[in-house]
Amino acid sequence: MDERYNPTKIEQKWQKAWEDAQLFKVELDPAKPKYYLMEMFPYPSGKIHMGHVRNYTIGDVVARYKKMKGHNVLHPMGWDAFGMPAENAAIANNSHPATWTYENIDYMRTQLKRLGFSYDWDREIATCRPDYYRWEQWLFLKMYEKGMAYRKEAYVNWCEPCQTVLANEQVEAGMCWRCGKPVQQKKLWQWFFRITDYAEDLLAHCDQLPGWPDKVTTMQKNWIGRSQGAEINFPVENSDTVIAVFTTRHDTVFGATFMCLAPEHPLVSQLARGTGQEAAIDAFIERISRQDRSSKALESYEKEGVFTGAYCINPMNGRRMPVYAANFALMEYGTGAVMSVPAHDQRDFDFAKKYGLDIVVVIDRPGDPLNASQMTEAYTEDGVMVHSDSFDGLANRDAMEQIADQLEARGIGRRAISFRLRDWGISRQRYWGAPIPVIHCPDCGIVAVPEQDLPIVLPEDVGLLDGGRSPLPGLDRFTRTTCPRCASPEARRETDTMDTFVESSWYFERYCSPHCDHAMFEREAVDYWMPVDQYIGGVEHAILHLLYSRYFTRVLRDTGLVQFKEPFTRLLTQGMVCKETMTCPEHGFLFPEQVRETDRGMACTLCGKAVVPGRVEKMSKSKRNVVDPNILLDQYGADTTRLFCLFAAPPERDLEWSDQGVDGSARFLNRVWRLAYDWHPRVAVVKPYDGRPDELEGDLRELYKKSHQVIDKVTRDIEDRFHFNTAISAVMELVNQMYGIDDTDRPQAAEVMRHALESAVLLLSPIVPHFAEEIWHNLGHGQSILLAPWPDFRQDALIQDEATIVVQVNGKLRSRFTASMGTGEDILKQAALTDEKVLKFIEGKTVRKIFVVPDKLVNIVV
């Protein structure tokens, strides 16, 4: 055994040995229990960053642990390879998105290999390859056939000077990030998936995912946002038109005094016609259409609206209600129309105050009646119905049912359920994505590409146009085609590509049989491996990616391709790795090397201006606050890097990056190494002690018991809660105790030490596999440690003889003493009451009560 721990040497050696032995290759094996472990695949952005290292280290530990526990473990890796950054990089470097992407994949693969992760690389996939996305196109056709994919008009961010669609990320304070000109909203025909068909089912099953964190299912439930209420029809005055409204508060319908329509509601222009309000309405719609339409922006706008000039009639009481176009009414939610009840809704109240509209109380506060003219805010609590005809006097909750009955009986409305969830818009007017496989024919309209013509390959020998515009619409050899139905030569291909979330919604099925060339996947492989037993990834994907994946699995099931509807049995959402950003007033986000220290603080090396330390945010390329793990790998090696990532924090917690502490992890491995080296001559020639602890004496018995306790602790930490940080500290305690063992030649010392050392190495092996493998082999084992069984602990070694009893007086710690385990309550009470230190606090006082927690604590109340 080498005297010094040399990470570079042993990591290269074992990585090669594992590869030669195909240690991570996995095949379908019905004889073994399967375990499908998957981490979220990376976007090939250039280099692996610390967030990846953390994510994949967590996964690798679980994979190796499960393998040692005897499972047949599928642990794959791939690349989420389509997306916008590749286009941006191509523009910046005057190259092609594909070149950039494939180069990044090659580089990042070597980085992952250098970290020693146990992936079956034969299963690697990249979503930008036609052999992957052809099956996505195939599924799109199935969905189109079944009406699950459809087209409708929707808004996009549009930059007129650049003539291009912008992603939300490319809009900075309402301006185009390239040219700085204002961004407009433009309506385009786009493709959607009907995820709302599954809203009810996706919601209901949130409660049947016990292996998911509650916070994620809660977020998903709120995102889907089921509301129970009523749809009510309000006839427009002097017209056949009816405005349909969805409300959850139909108990307040008698208090509806005006109507608000979303600015893009089709009735807005129609109603304004001939009222003299056309100009005002047009101006309002025009102005709103220029605003950012993201929900966070919409929520921040001041409530405002414009009268359409039209009135509608409240069908319950005949009240004449002015109809407004208002910016807080959302076309995507409900029917796009809001019956406004200012007395009982705060937004409506603010709006009524602003425009001088009537406020009518219809639910009164019990015991303290409301006066509409004196209200300063809406009353949204429960109460008693007033000004509501025959419903007066009822509790509003009861009235809700009766009003719904009456709406249905009179045919002016019905009970209804509305969801916040909207259909999934998948069209992207971008180049670097999977082409949507449809053809536009002047005679037949939309025609699906015949299955045998798939894949529709993205042409690669093209460049991006000015401003990052997709070259596809102008690329004749791509767009020109003949109609598959009528053979018209005027037919044109769809030039929109699919949202990259589509690729990541089914890649876990593809991993089961990644080379399958006659279907999305081999049925047998998916039936064996799926669902994923454990999925691990960033909490930032808690809603969209996970919801889309759950939706896609339902689509696959209803297409008869799989038999389950939830893709991930257990989910671990790891916290983000964050770091402070550096911002220069002139150059924006700076790389650390662009910042230098001066007497007056940080300065930008480009312009010398003072740098503002920014906020601590998720590491991201665009914020220039990523840490390159290569520096750690060069300096410390893979095992120390892995160890440190896990030791720094429990996985679900956010981690603010700091280099401090890495030394400690390296030091620990060196300590273990030295211990193994020093004891090597003696432990290598004996078997690990395997007897009862009470046959040992003193420090050897304590060490032996400690080994078993640590095996128990580490196993529970990994199995139950993935708390590797506490697992590691438990092993550190064991190692510290091993250092305390006296080096004389007591016959059992070497055996007990061997047991302790083997235990420590086995427990550490999923975390620091190269390191553990080397010591394992030096102890005389011929096979990889990954093939060794996970250590067991013996119950009789966990038994403690004595307990420390804490004595409190009035809940404050005053003394402590030791007692043998299982000492009776009366004896403990007596011991506490006669304790010298305790006497000081109870002398002259009346003891009122004594609480005893056996083997733990006595609390004396005086």
Place this chain on the structure above:
RNA sequence: GCCUGGGUGGCGGAAUUGGUAGACGCAAGGGACUUAAAAUCCCUCGGUGUAAUACACCGUGCCGGUUCGAUUCCGGCCCCAGGCACCA
């Protein structure tokens, strides 16, 4: 703004079911070894008071509550992070 989390020493964190707050580690300070450095080993290390290692008080973002007892449960607030539908 809305939804979801989080806030514990100088720092990362521990306390798993309401029962000893600060395990394990980092940094810092002191010491040993060494010609020296590195490495290693030992000691101290939440705050305040005091001659003190003994002792007392305070202390888990802030305010209040429940309880014999609260980092843990409840109510209100502050701050930070993530998501908010075209970043992935």
